[in-house]
Amino acid sequence: MAKKVVPEAARRRRRPTRSGTVLSEQIIVRAALRVLREHGSAGLTVRRLGTALGADPSTLYRYFAGMDELTRAIGDELMGRALDSWAATGDWRVDLRALGLAVHASYLAHPQAAVLTASRVTGRPREIAVDETILGILRRAGLSDAAAVHAYHAFIDQSLAFAALDAGSLALTDEARTEDEAMWQSTYARLPAASHPNIAATAPLLARRMPHSAYPAVLEMLLEHVAAQLAGAAG
Incomplete structure (x- = not known):
């Protein structure tokens, strides 16, 4: 029997983290940018990201299928920031x-x-x-x-x-x-x-x-x- 697919909204954590933050994709991406700046690409791990967010590392998988999807989201964020700073x-x-x-x-x-x-x-x-x-x-x-x-x-x-x-x-x-x-x-x-x-x-x-x-x-x-x-x- 096929596994039931849980809707994306239902997967996402609604309870605040230990620091009192309710997570979102954007918050995770911004935390990932901080981790990259401090530790480099080799230092971007689920465990280190969980520490930066004040959340259990497994929480990441409520928002991203894995680190590769997070990597694409980081690239998307950089593109978006470029467009936000530009005016036709x-x-x-x-x-x-x-x-x-x-x-x-x-x-x-x-x-x-x-x-x-x-x-x-x-x-x-x-x-x-x-x-x-x-x-x-x-x-x-x-x-x-x-x-x-x-x-x-x-x-x-x-x-x-x-x-x-x-x-x-x-x-x-x-x-x-x-x-x-x-x-x-x-x-x-x-x-x-x-x-x-x-x-x-x-x-x-x-x-x-x-x-x-x-x-x-x-x-x-x-x-x-x-x-x-x-x-x-x-x-």
Whole structure:
């Protein structure tokens, strides 16, 4: 006989935790973000999360099927925060730039969570809202559906790839990050022109530029590409 499915609302705990908090998905996700910030992705466990919530660890399973579902919910929260900080202007280029920077900033605000979730497709409401918004901007700008999907793919993957890359750097210890950044001065700037003429010629520029994210510059390249597509279609 098939096991009776308990409705989601009935599974959820209504009694306060030991700290007096009535749990919800959002409260659990916010607690998970705190645990990630303090202990890293390896430290995000059901037991540690239960301690942070002041609840029995098994309570998590009233809200999420497991840690993988919680991971997707964390990614969805970061996407939602990006959308919450963004406002449309009606100018496709301004709007895409601002939304890309908002996504990047939202993930970098929680680097450990970004490393854990940037490669995931959550399929949850807030991520879907971001995707709908991006596609809407591109289609209203005048791109065909095929071109809009192509640009959307490049835009969202680029945003998340740089979020993961830059968050990975922020997730390092201060000592390791400082050592990496100093490498442009301690190693690259000292390479001889005879064997490495191109690096030697650009070493001061590399030392100033490389410790910073390339995302804003690469985002502008993508926007230029979309603008060229629109100009070509108009022509």
